[in-house]
Amino acid sequence: MNAITKRPSALTEAQFHYCPGCGHSVVHRLTAEVIDELNIKDRAVVVAPVGCAVFADKYFDVDSIQGPHGRGPAIATGIKRAKPDSIVFSYQGDGDLASIGMAEIVHAAARGENITVIFINNTIYGMTGGQMAPTTLVGQVATTAPKGRNEKLQGNPINVSEMLAQLKSAKYIERVSSDSAPNIIKAKKAIKKAFQNQIDGLGFSFVEVLSICPTNWGTTPLKGLDFLREKMMAQYPLGVFKDVTAANKEGK
């Protein structure tokens, strides 16, 4: 009898500090598997954000840089332009990317930077303790919206994937989910494509992953899955919002 699963070599042995059930860990594994499969461990660079994934640099066994809140795409731009051989990915949460870092992600996409961005959307600020994020659903309770997000006061959530898909220089935008084994397998395919695009020089690739945050949602991991499927997927439908990489590849 043989083991048919293994810890990817692009992960260190460090124990994830994430809470039980957290989607970050799953996406870390998927990303590391993709790095292994594409054989890019010796030229991958992870840009770690501010937020729960701040220690992503401790987990990915590749070159790393940890940057200020929201600036991942700018840092990735600097690395990629200075060392085009590198395969650079910015790993960001929704507070980091959709709030303080909105300018950086929009302009990196608008410039068509040949980088990969992994965006974890769990509708809340995790590290700071459950404050309202730009992605928080209307009615969803947060520590800074104790009565639930009020559309009249705090507006509506931002659908980042749909928004970035409007930009001509963004080449591949997909939203996936980490809620079930089949969806996790699909998520990996999307992440792999987003890295392959960079290797092929096709330009800006972006994968949004819906994820649970049981701790800050005040629920259990299993009940969190229900919230993700029933509420989050209604606001954030899964799918490919943009993919012009096939045409670009043929044109090359």
Place this chain on the structure above:
Amino acid sequence: MSEKVLMKGNEALAEGAIRAGCRFFAGYPITPQNEVPEYMSWRQEETGGAFVQAESEVSAVNMLYGAAATGVRAMTSSSSPGVSLKQEGISYMAGADLPCLIVNIMRGGPGLGNIAGAQGDYTQATRGGGNGDYRTLVLAPFSVQELANFPKKAFELSEKYRIPAMILADGILGQMMEGMSYDFEPVDPKTLPQPAWAIGGKHADRKRNMVFSYALGEGELEKMVLKRAERYALIERDEVLYEERDTQDAEVLIVAYGISARASIAAMNMARANGVKAGLLRPITLWPFPTKRIAELSKKVKAVLCVEMSMGQMKVDVDLAVKGSCPVYLHAKPGAFFPVAEEIATAAESALNGKKDQLFSLEDLVKNAENKTYAVNNPICKEGALL
């Protein structure tokens, strides 16, 4: 050695950086430094480097953070309000011990202020400027020639000590044209060693590198800060740069940097013609500051006069050096107008004679500013001028 040419300060600086091996530039438009990114936009491409016009100064400095982490000679430039925005990235680069170059072509402040040259960012530059306990190495050129030479010096010091370096100049230097030449051979970046700590590129032959500024384990941050402090102490011991003129027999010592030093040289000569034995110390590094030398000189002179385009920001450092050995006076020209030689000469004479009432007190400065018409006659200060 290149031939002597007439060059604008900002462009001389940009070309100086290219010749120093700078192959990454990210910036954002702001007056009066726009010639730097404009020059870089084509010159980086020509030399195989990278130029990015960022969406903001914040983004530009973070692009610099990424590029500097790969070990290339990388820089950004801006002017005062833009440099305030860059403090986030400067603090991170200081915390991650990365060499890089930040250029501040200072303009009037606070806030939007105006677009003429100023020296109001002295404290911000020399005390770190961003959050946390750190310093940046600050070089203050006073001529187009020095603007051309200092990028190389800044990169070398920055790499030697793994500390962000800043060139702190002003809009007057940036905008003026002077004869200059490049007195060093262009650096081929390929000949520069790849630092052991750098990230990026294909690297089958080494382990991974990590660039970060956090230290959350118990006592870790303290160790990091102390290690940095040890390097800072070496910089303060070994890298102080200054220029002295006529200090041998000086009775009144003028301390001024950058464009203020230019006017002070003329003032010193005027004072000497009137029998006032004036000397000049021009700090070239603002951090590390020539504290030791000023302390020595303050024991020989009767008075020290600080000339700056700010309300005594540099004087704080001079006071800390002089420690009461002799009186220290301030001749301030805030609000982006440079000091006038005649006024400095008068102030130097008054300082020497201990005549405080002739020293351009705050009251005098206010009165002069109200009475003078030069502000409205100066084309860059007219209503509707480009901001």
Place this chain on the structure above:
Amino acid sequence: MPKIEVNEARCKGCQLCTKACPKQCIEMSDTFSTTGYYPARLAKQDCCIGCGMCFQVCPDIAITVFR
């Protein structure tokens, strides 16, 4: 016969694997692990089909699947 092994030191007891298992072979232990969680364990022998679904959903890569 396929089986899984749970690394108790890594398992945080989130229970996601119990729901992901199409055969409901996994249950939570009733004793604490050294890290203070109730770790997952294979409840029944001869139940596991080696499909790897539990591995997919496990956030902490605590499960190894043998086939």
